[in-house]
Amino acid sequence: MGNTQKLIAAVVGAIVIGFVMVGGSKQQTTEQKEAASMIRAVSSMQSMANQKCPQLIKEKTGSQVYFPSKTDTDKATYVTMEWVGEPGDNFKKASCTLHISLGGVSKLVIDDKVLIDKKVR
Incomplete structure (x- = not known):
């Protein structure tokens, strides 16, 4: 085998090893999939709350709010x-x-006055 053939074999081998490594790292365990799903759910729920709640507060009070002081x-x-x-x-x-x-706001309380109170099943 000449030097050119050895070089080609080394390059092909490196490419094959790269594909195997990338393919193996893409496999996720069940726990990793569940954790990723939970993160996406919390993120979408937080995003929805950040859109709907400040809008409702502005409608009811006329004051614009931006960043909550507490989140639970x-x-x-x-x-x-x-x-x-x-x-x-x-x-x-x-x-x-x-x-x-509910896909939306279930409770809105402003200055101890309940403005929205939907029952969650």
């Missing part, structure tokens, strides 16, 4: 976000809960 979630079914009003806002405290099973 079970990482599967609901996320609750709370805002504390700043000077000039038309509220002192607002709380908004989004349940994924």
Whole structure:
């Protein structure tokens, strides 16, 4: 075997090893798939809450909110976000809960007054 043939064989071997390594690393365990799925679910739930809750608070109070002061979630079914009003806002405290099973806001409380309270089954 000449030097050229050895070089070609080495390059082909390196390519084959690369494909095997990439193919092997793509395999995920069940736990990894579940963890990735949970992260996607929490992310979409958080994103939906970040869209709907500030919009509802602005409709009800006329004050725009941006970043919640507190967030609570079970990482599967609901996320609750709370805002504390700043000077000039038309509220002192607002709380908004989004349940994924409803696909929207299930509870909205502004200054201890319940404005939305949907039952979750």
